[in-house]
Amino acid sequence: MQRNQTAYVILGILAIHPHQSGYEIRKTIQQSVGFFWGESYGQIYPTLKRLGAEGLIVPDVSASQTRPKRQEYSLTPAGHLCLQEWLAVPYREDPPRDEFLLKLFFGRDAAPGVSIQHIRRFQEENRRLLTTLLELEAMARAHNSQSLPGFPFWMLTLNFGVAQLRSALEWSESALALLSTGEAGLVSNPQPTNSTVPEKP
Amino acid sequence: MQRNQTAYVILGILAIHPHQSGYEIRKTIQQSVGFFWGESYGQIYPTLKRLGAEGLIVPDVSASQTRPKRQEYSLTPAGHLCLQEWLAVPYREDPPRDEFLLKLFFGRDAAPGVSIQHIRRFQEENRRLLTTLLELEAMARAHNSQSLPGFPFWMLTLNFGVAQLRSALEWSESALALLSTGEAGLVSNPQPTNSTVPEKP
DNA sequence: ACACACATGTAATTGGTTACATGATTTC
DNA sequence: GAAATCATGTAACCAATTACATGTGTGT
Known part of the structure; x- marks a missing residue:
């Protein structure tokens, strides 16, 4: 098996953004x-x-300007090598x-209106x-980015998310x-129908 | 807490299709x-x-025509009530x-070509x-279905899957x-480019 | 005779969340 | 001086997969 996914996210984040603490890493994620x-x-x-013990990351000793005590x-x-190797392995899709x-x-088998509620949410x-x-x-x-070497990949995943969400919203309509037609029943929450799907500006 | 998801899938499947064994339930799923x-x-x-012990399902005693020993x-x-209650609870999306x-x-941070390979797969x-x-x-x-009361819901999920897959495929192109443009590198597997996205007939 | 699909289960392990415990620093 | 957020960690628990163990029936 050996799927330490957490470890690799951390390595990946630190590769993009070094000198981060556990707290910051989570935020970045x-x-x-x-x-x-x-x-x-x-x-x-x-x-x-664990990653420290294995020598894949090091705690930063220097630059102790950090206000509360924290370990970067x-x-x-x-x-970095470990990350690269993992990246080359075919992705595993979890069930x-x-x-x-x-x-x-x-x-x-649900009470009338229930499924509609779920879809609304x-x-x-x-x-x-x-x-x-x-x-x-x-x-x-707009911002900085663009020139950063990670930018295209970052955009790729964003675009994917946007495409999936748009398609999901269309489907939901x-x-x-x-x-x-047929369910209806006690459909509460008629809701002001706030526009529909946001479009790109 | 209290997310027994497995239990509810089983209840749901048995609600649609009674008299099934564990083995069959899995296949049906x-x-x-x-x-x-x-x-x-x-x-x-x-x-x-566990569901048996809780009285939510019963092992079928009758109709022992089953060739290998198995418990339906x-x-x-x-x-059924338990299933209905669960259905009415707002769905929980796991991380x-x-x-x-x-x-x-x-x-x-990947070697050149790696990301392209992933996308191809x-x-x-x-x-x-x-x-x-x-x-x-x-x-x-085509088949039977249509009139079955579960049919529209079954179609809904199918349509969702189809929509998501189509959008994912478009994105992947x-x-x-x-x-x-930029990666390329050693791109093996030029592949006979079997058409593109399947369309509905 | 062999392999494969049918069929039921258990034990070990893991990956992960949740809740708890603790304390410093900033902001109102 | 209270509340929020920064910050690090541990322990309990749990859902689930994987691998293992076992045996029957069917088809070649």
């Missing part, structure tokens, strides 16, 4: 790959220790589990996420339309 | 919700026992983890899955285009 990857402290701190780390050459789709699939969350991603994209384009 | 949900035997058999189960009224996107994101797998789903859809439409 949330802000950059957050929409398709998450890590908890309970996973990060122990892994940081950087990649060693061995760590998918989408509770939203599952509940929808079993919608026949799905829509709202996807809209929210989509606007976040579009903002991120705009910032990235047709899904609601389909269920409204 | 793979064939129906397989593209967004998976279960292993190590999870199914113990859960079956059916929902009890309590089990996303997409190793493909992660490796792509760190593509800057991604494309192939999505094409395969898409054709499978389209076949399923065609069968479902543009991604390859983007990486080909």
